[in-house]
Structures are given as C-alpha cells and as structure tokens.
Amino acid sequence: MAEKNKNNFLTEKLMPLFNKISSARHMVALRDGMTAAVPMIIIGSIFMIIGQFPIKGYLDFMAQVFGPNWATVVQYVTNASFNIMGLIAVAGISYNLAKSYQGIDPFSAMIVAIAAFILTIPMQIGKDGGLLIPLKQFDSSGLFTALLVGLFVTDLYVWLMHKNLVFKMPETVPPAVSSSFAALFPGAISLFVVWLVRIGVEATPMKSIPNVITFFLQNPMSKVTNTLGGALVIELVICLLWFFGIHGANAISGVVDPILYAALAANASALKAHEAIPNIITKTFFDNFVHIGGCGATLGFVILMAFFAKDKEMKAMGKLSIGPAIFNINEPVIFGVPIVLNYQIVLPFILAPMANVITTYTAMKMGWVAKTIGIYPPWTTPPILSGILSTGHISGGIMQLFNLVMDIVIYYFFFRSMDRTKLKAEQKLEQAKESAK
Secondary structure, three states, rough: OHHHHHHHHHHHHHHHHHHHHHOOOOHHHHHHHHHHHHHHHHHHHHHHOOOOOOHHHHHHHHHHHHHOOOOHHHOOOHHHHHHHHHHHHHHHHHHHHOOOOOOOOHHHHHHHHHHHHHOOOOEEEEEOOOOOOOHHHHHHHHHHHHHHHHHHHHOOOOOOOOOOOOOOOOOOOOOOHHHHHHHHHHHHHHHHHHHHHHHHHOOOOOOHHHHHHHHHHHHHHHHHHHHHHHHHHHHHHHHHHHOOOOOOOHHHHHHHHHHHHHHHHHHHHHOOOOOOOOOOHHHHHHHHHOOOOOOOOOOHHHHHHHOOOOHHHHHHHHHHHHHHOOOOOOOOHHHHHOOOOOOOHHHHHHHHHHHHHHHHHHHHHHHOOOOOOOOOOOOOOOOOHHHHHHHHHHHHHHHHHHHHHHHHHHHHHHHHHHHHHHHHHHHHHHHHHHHHO
C-alpha cells in the first residue's frame, strides 16, 4: 500500500509539477532561444579546428602554402559566429516568447528586444564623433543581459500590445506595413523604460547595466557552476528530472547554458591568444565527457544489453538502441526499457554520469587531460572522436574511453539483476504456454 501511495504521489503530483515547469512559456523560450545560437557555434568551431589544429606539421604546412597570417584569415568566420552569441540569444528568446502569445507579431517584438539589448550597452564617442559599440557585449559576455532583456522587454511589449496601445493604420495599408506600425507605441514605451533604467544605473557606481548583471548574477553563478560541486548538482538535477520522464537538460538549459557557453567562449578566446585555458566546466564538458550515450551515460548500459543480456527482450532493446546511443541519442533506451520511473535502474542512471563528472574534472584539474578548448563538436558526434575534437588532444578521447568502461562497470550489477528478473519472467511465460498446449 505504501509503495502504491508513493507511486501515486510521483505520477499525480511530482511529474505534473515538473512537466508544468519545463513546459512554461518562459522556460521554452529560453531553451529554444539559446538553441538558435548552436548552429553558429558549430560553424565557428569548424573554422577554429581548421585554424588551430594541434599538429605542428599541419600548421607549418598551411603557413608555407597560404602565408603566415593564414590562421587569422580562416578565423574571420569563427570571430563572426562566436561574437554574436548574445545578439542571437536575445533575438531567439524574444521571438520564441512572443510567438507563444496570441495576436502578437513575433518579428516586431524581436526587433524591439534587439534595440533594447543594444540600448543597455555602454557606448563611447569616437574621435570622428561616431559611436563606438563594444562588440564584446554581443558575444558570450552579454548572454545574461540578452537573457533578461529577451524575457522582460518582450513581456512588457506583449502587455502593452494587449492593452491595445497600438497605432492603427487604414485598412487600405498593406498588412506588413500595418503590423510594423502597430508596434510603434509599445516599442517606444518599452525602449523608454529601458532607457530610464539605463540612466538610473549610470548614476550609480556600477555605471552600466552589463556591470550590474555581471556583479550580481553572472559572476556568482559562474563561480558556483565552474566547480566540481556545482557540476555535480547540475548533473543530479538533470538525472532526477529524466527519471520522472522530463528532459532534464532542456528543463534547466535556460539557466545553466548561458554560463556554460560563456565558459566555452572564454576558453576559445584563451586559445586564440595562446594563453592558458581557464575553464573546466563548459558545455562540451557535459555533452562530450559526462553524457556519453546521452543523459545518464547510458551507452555503457546499452552495450551490456546488446552483447551480454540473456533475456530476449533486453537483448533486442540493446541492439535497437546501440546505433542511436553511439550518437548520444538515448530516448529509445530511456522510454523503451524503460528507465523512467524504473527503480531498478535509477541508481546507476545517476551514479554513472556523476562519476564521469568527478573523473573528468579531476583529470583536467590535474593536467592529465586537456581542457575543452572552445571547439563545439555537434552533440551527436560519437565518443572518442568528440573527445579529441573538443580538447584538441588525444587525451580527450582516452578520457572518454575510460569513462565508458567505468560506466559499464557501474551499470553491470544492476543490469545483471534486471536481466535475471526478466529472464525468469520470460521462462515462466514460456512454461505457461507449454502447459496450456
């Protein structure tokens, strides 16, 4: 009875609560808005690999063929793609948030949010009298500003639109022109509010909105996240949410990803400047070294099922899942075994990725394994290859192989117990069928 009540509490109370949080419009807008920056990061990473490939013979050959400044020219694309992460984020977040409201033109809302984002950036007057915009605020340094502007300014704009504070054009005016002018008053009021906030902040010792956000939000959160304890907490939350059937990484990406992307971008900047790589905990740290086979580090579990299971059902599930798992897609095993709400497998599902966090962090901290260098291989890149690419060193691939073997060991006892239980049930079913004949 107690077990039944426990299950009812999980399915009727906790799961709906977590689903409601992860599907809230603002969480979805954050997730989808940040995802909009991923293609540019991947493109920039490809050109960074070309320009910074860590083999001296290759670098010397390219310099002889294309000249000493070839790497600088190649990385024009890296600079262009990496240095607009904040701009892409504010546009993506605002567009997706506005789209979730009825009767709102998301493009107009996005334009207002971009203008508000630029309005937060402190500018200087050049010698020729022109404005100088510090482009650093357009890259990962401005992600938190972009996040807050994308949410709050868009909500303010939507609220004003719903108050019907719109400039109505005659019916003869084309719809595209009419919708643009409809945003005139809400857009002007939204920018006026941001302008007032900026004027107020400039009267304080902080001097600028980005300084306020960095001091009160970004720096404290970065210091917590870029630690072993912070990484373990993040991974624990991801695994627990997945156990309840909620995409854990997506659910917390709006809060965590800006910090992880900023850390990755800082590593990329250090690499280009030939300085020491500063950060261990980055987006690629989790995607490539912790989530081997997907969240829960389930590639080890899938290998056990595919090659060592005696139960026909588990072996079949393993063979079906191993292809996607190699490319870090593990929905087949999570919902097929299932792992969701399966108390037999929850412990290794949490322990394996947390062990990966500990071993990888320790190895990188001690200098045994190269840190992630700012290159962002697509999350579907298979292990070993992704480890080498993301660190620029073979030690990254060796680290992944070590973690995979460790994951297999962690899953083994629980896998064997599940396999025996299922095999007995299968044998009893076959015996019942034989008896019925």
